[in-house]
Amino acid sequence: MSQVPAQEHPAREDDEQLALAVGSELRKKKRAASQAAKKDISKGAAPLKASPAPSASVSRQSQAFRQAWRKTAGELSEEEQRTAVLQALEVFRQLPPASSYAQHRIRVLEKALALLDKAGSERSSGPAAFLAAALPLCRRLHSSALAAASAAAPGAASTAAHAAPEEVPVVIAGGGPTGLTTALLLAKYGVRSVVLEKRQTLTDHPQAHFINMRCMEVFRSLGDPDIASQVVAHMPPLEQWRRFVYCTGMTGEVLGMVDHFKGQTSPYQPAISPEPVAHLAQHRLLPLLVDAALKEPAIDLRMGHSLRSFSQSPTGISAVVDVASGGAGSSGGIYRLSGQYLAAADGARGGLRQQLGVGMGGPGAIQHLINIHFVSPELGRVLRAGGREGMLYFVFNSQAIAVVVAHNISEGEFVAQVPYFPPLQSGADFTPQRCAEIVRQVAKRSDLELEVRTVRPWTMAGRVAHTYQQGRAFLVGDAAHAFPPSGAFGMNTGVCDAHNLAWKLAAVLQGRAGPGLLDTYTAERKPVGTANCMLSVANFNEALRVPQIMGLDYKAANLLSDVLAAPVLSWLPPDARKTVLETTMNVGKAAASPIRRLRRSELAEVFEHGETLRLQFPKEDLGYVYSQGAMCHGPGDAAAVAEYQRPKKRDAPYTPTTLVGARLPHAPIRVRQAGRLLAEVGSQAVASTVDLPAAAGTGLVLLLSESSQQGGWEAAAAAAEAATGVPVLPVIVAQSAAAISSGGNAAGERTTVVQDAEGAWLRLRAIPQEGALLVRPDGHIAWRHGGQGDLANELQRAVHTVMCK
Ligand SMILES: Cc1cc2nc3c(=O)[nH]c(=O)nc-3n(C[C@H](O)[C@H](O)[C@H](O)COP(=O)(O)OP(=O)(O)OC[C@H]3O[C@@H](n4cnc5c(N)ncnc54)[C@H](O)[C@@H]3O)c2cc1C
Incomplete structure (x- = not known):
């Protein structure tokens, strides 16, 4: 049986195309800029250096291959590339000849070898161009081989549980949408993880299909090209999914049709989100996430590896992993992994929640x-x-x-x-x-x-876990909650759980936050899970x-x-x-x-009267507000949040808000000065206020307006950063290009300046022009300030509170 049949064909085409692309790039090598090559190499090398230490639990061959490959991608010396390709060939040649997957990889690797040989003979005329062309292929091969080696790791089986456990910061159990999103977010923050997925192949059974705007905003920040735009590219046209049809048979009498996009010609609502709602079956979404994970050196995805049991101490977790027998000639076995934290993303039936002794409540x-x-x-x-x-x-x-x-x-x-x-x-x-x-x-x-x-x-x-955290283990997605699919909240909520947890894990692992930050995960996410559970049950009754x-x-x-x-x-x-x-x-x-x-x-x-099941829930998807957790409330904030959250009419619209705990509302922006925040991301990718925190890593964004206090805030941000060790990145949202450059208000070089492209931010910000908003990496507002008083002291205190230092 092949290892990953569900993704085999697309991957095959990709690889063939990639190999062809490398060939054509090689032909064009004289024209390629050596500067571009250097940039590519440095981009590739940096994260690879952070790759995991070689595993004690994988076969010697795959271990050697991984080491060699990392070196290859990092340094790209021709000899090392050859060695790595040869070693990869050796790994795949050990797989059963009947495996079409292995045969395909062998063919691709042989092609790569031929290209390397050819490039070697032409090297003198342009090594930089060759490297630029070869790097994507190297990365792809590295990723594919990693996945295959993971699946084949049962050579590992014999190394068994008594061997020294492999160390990784975060172990993620479950390679479903929430586990993979957690891994991708952690990788974005520079944190390595091992994703254990008990299936040997991707499921081809569709479950979730409706993706809400908030989930798409998270996907917008992941992958290259980003997952959200890939979803849009793969989903059917809106005309095919805008209605619910009530009928006596799909081709029989129609009792009623409800259009859920009245007045809309596209699934976008540009006034409230830069992303549309989307309709793409889970078994088509999953390969997009897997592909992004395979390209990410900080993620080690292991198909056919199942977390059997784990234990934890005050300093870490230890897991016993079962390797499935059968696939890729594996004879199965077990090994141990140790880490700092466990994300249990093993779905509703995975069993880790029960192992943690966490019960559930609900209907x-x-x-x-x-x-x-x-x-x-x-x-x-x-x-x-x-x-x-x-x-x-x-x-x-x-x-x-x-x-x-x-x-x-x-x-x-x-x-x-x-x-x-x-x-x-x-x-x-x-x-x-x-x-x-x-x-x-x-x-x-x-x-x-x-x-x-x-x-x-x-x-x-309908069930929600009593707590989402047990020591160093965290429940994410369906492991933490189960909803009726009416309203489509399951995966969407799980992805937002991951979004909430990942930056907190990363900030604590990086020493930017105190461990107390992790305790805010349940406090913030469980109320959302409970509300979505109740809403889904109500929707079911409506249906x-x-x-x-x-x-x-x-x-x-x-x-x-x-x-x-x-x-x-x-x-x-x-x-x-x-x-x-x-x-x-x-x-x-x-x-x-x-x-x-x-x-x-x-x-x-x-x-x-529209009293049937609804499809879109922007008030609930975008409008939930954390009322307690990693935030710093000022006087009156809690009361304002309580007022905002008062039950409203069933189909009341979403009202954007900048209250503490809310998602930073979307306003279209144009980048005028990259500053420190956007210097690395590049201004191209930033078109909405929601992109700003997504670009800040585990730092905090300080959102300002052009004002007399601008300089004061910039100085306060620098002082808070120096005192807390947490990057505090000022961003000025200016009303016009003229205002930015005028008078004595010129922004510091390290400050990011964006323009309120349509004037939406002016209407939304709901704080005085001299004021500021402190925004977390997950886009939730952590603190708001009117701009009067001792800015430096108050900002520093807020950062301390938010990061639980
Ligand atoms: C009919 C239907 C329609 C739905 N429609 C929607 C919708 O439109 N929108 C929406 O948002 N949601 C929808 N959902 C819900 C959605 O499918 C789930 O919420 C989503 O799959 C949860 O993702 P997850 O990653 O948390 O869990 P899963 O998708 O269940 O993934 C868990 C993974 O963990 C693996 N695993 C289990 N145990 C272990 C272990 N011990 N070690 C390693 N791996 C393990 C499993 O093999 C699995 O791959 C629908 C659900 C159904 C049933």
Whole structure:
């Protein structure tokens, strides 16, 4: 079996293209600027120097290969490149010849070798150009090989648990969206991590698909090209997913269609975020994150490695890792890893939360569902031809009830979610044949051509962990919370957990913050998890309005199922109870099917008043405010936050705010002076205020306006930095280019100056012109000040408080 089939083909094309690109670059070498090459090399070399010490737990060959490769990428001497490529070839040649993955890598490496030989003979005419061309390929090969070597590390198996444990600052258990986001953010802050993923291959089962603006803002700051723009490039056009369709069958009668982008021609809302909401299936998003992680030398992603158990002491954590047998000829085994912190991103069923002894609260299991992942280009064509493209189809007919997610209508890729009732029914009842039958009933097309890809039972639940932290271990994503998918908060919340945790871990590891900063993770994120859990459950109930009007009540069905499964009826053979259940369900569906006039008018009213399930939640996605945690509240701040958070109407709009604890609102900006903050990022990437903290590493941004206090604030920032060791980076948001250069207010060289491109910041800032906002690396406002008093002292005190020093 190949190691990463789900990403094998795209990666193959990439590598081929890369190899070709190197060839063409080599031909162009005389024209390439040696300066550019030097820049590339220095960019590549710096993070690689921070790469982990060679693992005691990996095979000798892969260890040698990693060492050699790092050296290669860092120094790029021709001889070392050759040696590294040869060593990589040796690693892959040890994999079973049947592995198409290995064979592909061998071909790419052989190509690289040929290119190196060719370049060697031409070296005298332009080594810099060659290096510039070869570096991306080297990086790619390094990454691919790392992943393969990780999967192959079970040669490691024999080194086993008694060997000296490998050291890494952060161990991340789980390579799902939240684990990978945590790793990418840590890497951005310069912190190494090992990501353990128990699967040997990427899942091809779609789950999440709707990505909200805040999650996209986090993705905007990661990867090169950034993940957000890759999501936009890969997602279907809005016309295919702007509606929810309520119908008696996907090709049957339409009961109602709800457009969730009324008045919008694109998924962007430029007044509130630089990023759109997006629709991309999780199994298509994951390869983008994996690819970014593989390119990142500070991330060691190990597929087929599962965290079995761990322990912790006041100074660190120690983990026992299981290596799966089977893939890449591995015979399996175990090894030990030690580190400073553990991020448990192992999903709802990973088990680390239980190991930590952390319980959960909330409504618990709500509904049992079977996910049928199927592909039918024919269905996609029919839906498009009929002008009924939608993201979700709520289907009610006499034979089937389902919610269908259209992941990609052009390609005909869907998931049908069908309720089932354990223990009388089980996943085994849903054979591929039965599932194909259900899909045809849902589509109302008895001869529909389709392929059932995967069938997965799952339980929709609402639960939140009592705490997100146990000593040096932190729960992230579904490990910390489970929501019904109604409202699409699961992954989106998990990514924001990662965003909150990563800078705190990095700041503590770098000595910029006290360990108390980590205790603010639960205080900040758990209220968000709880609010999103409650909202998702409320959304689920909202989503039931249509079926209830049609006489279908899942609560009654669950009750019936419970009654039939109860011990009092145990004298009835299981098959008989199951028959009663299924017959009663069918009677219910049949009764719902003739849609009487009364029901129609009730339905019309519900659709008209928008009382069905919503899709966009900007008030909740962008508008949550941390009321306690890593912040410094001034007088009146807490009351203002409480007022802002007072429950509002269900569909009240998001109101941007600069209250302490809130996300820094988006305002379009134009960079006028890079200053210290943007000198390295480059002004190109910065177009919104939300980009400013994202560029600051684990430093804090001090947001100012051009004013008489400007110089005072710049001096205060320098003094606070000197006293606390935390970079405090002043940024002036000026109203006009003229104002920036005028009079005695010229900004210091190290200050970043941006222009309020559309005047939005002036409306949003809600502090006096002389005032300042202190913004954390995750874009949340930590402190606000009106600009009067002892600026230096007060800023220093605020930095101390925020960083828990
Ligand atoms: C039908 C459906 C639709 C959904 N739609 C949306 C949506 O539109 N938007 C949204 O935001 N969310 C949605 N969600 C929720 C979303 O899928 C999850 O919230 C998301 O997958 C959570 O990501 P995660 O990384 O925390 O966990 P997972 O995705 O579960 O990843 C955890 C990973 O950890 C690995 N693992 C487990 N144990 C170990 C171990 N011991 N060692 C190493 N690795 C381990 C697993 O193999 C897995 O890869 C939906 C969910 C469902 C079921």
